[in-house]
Amino acid sequence: MRETRQSGSEGGAGLIPVPTPIRFAIGQGGETMTRMSIFRTRRSIKPAAMDAHREVARDLLLAILGDAHAAPTHGLTQPWRFHVFAGEARIRLAGALQEIYDRTTPVSARNEEKRAKLGTTPRLAPVVIAVAARVEPNGKIPEIEEIAATACAVENLMLSAHQKGLGSYWSTPPATMSAEFATWLGLDDAHRMLGLVYLGYSQTGKTPGPISRNPLTAHVVFHEG
Numbered sequence: 001m002r003e004t005r006q007s008g009s010e011g012g013a014g015l016i017p018v019p020t021p022i023r024f025a026i027g028q029g030g031e032t033m034t035r036m037s038i039f040r041t042r043r044s045i046k047p048a049a050m051d052a053h054r055e056v057a058r059d060l061l062l063a064i065l066g067d068a069h070a071a072p073t074h075g076l077t078q079p080w081r082f083h084v085f086a087g088e089a090r091i092r093l094a095g096a097l098q099e100i101y102d103r104t105t106p107v108s109a110r111n112e113e114k115r116a117k118l119g120t121t122p123r124l125a126p127v128v129i130a131v132a133a134r135v136e137p138n139g140k141i142p143e144i145e146e147i148a149a150t151a152c153a154v155e156n157l158m159l160s161a162h163q164k165g166l167g168s169y170w171s172t173p174p175a176t177m178s179a180e181f182a183t184w185l186g187l188d189d190a191h192r193m194l195g196l197v198y199l200g201y202s203q204t205g206k207t208p209g210p211i212s213r214n215p216l217t218a219h220v221v222f223h224e225g
Helices: 035-041 058-068 089-103 112-124 143-163 181-183
Strands: 002-006 014-015 022-024 030-032 080-086 127-134 167-171 191-202
Touching: 002 080, 035 143, 058 080, 058 143, 080 089, 080 143, 089 112, 089 127, 089 181, 112 191, 127 143, 143 167, 181 191
Parallel strands: none
Antiparallel strands: 002 014, 022 030, 080 127, 127 191, 167 191
């Protein structure tokens, strides 16, 4: 802990301890990032802004997935499942998604632009991760909690990627959320698909800048007394 600051207005409730920021090294240039800024500076980097030809080292990818694996999980069920596609496997993934789209989309609802994107977007990032949550049939943990735990793992993954100098993008078109996609991955009907996470280094000049969010007070209600 370091200094404390007064809470509220003058004569407020008291002093609040202010934690000393912990710094991490990131990227190739030895830059540092505080623990707090990891959360506030992460931005979604669309696959089109990633360098598809710059590979992500396996040990770095395993470190990111290891951070994802540390997510909170009720009953320690660890429901997340990650199927990682790189290299030529991304082309097979793209083709499978288009086939699933053709089988699951009524002719009257088909959109050729959306179908085309399923075939091209997986090729734009060097790594594509299909995410699934396993829900134990008749298990003690409700399905929504297993999905929530897997979403926490995805957030860990994206924050870890950011801290290590990579961009990420979570995409959920219907084909990537379908039971048919789970079957293609070799998963049984106890699994719920949660889309794709794209990972890669940003192209020069393609990193998004700061964004404006709603005031925190619009999202928080304190109940006291």
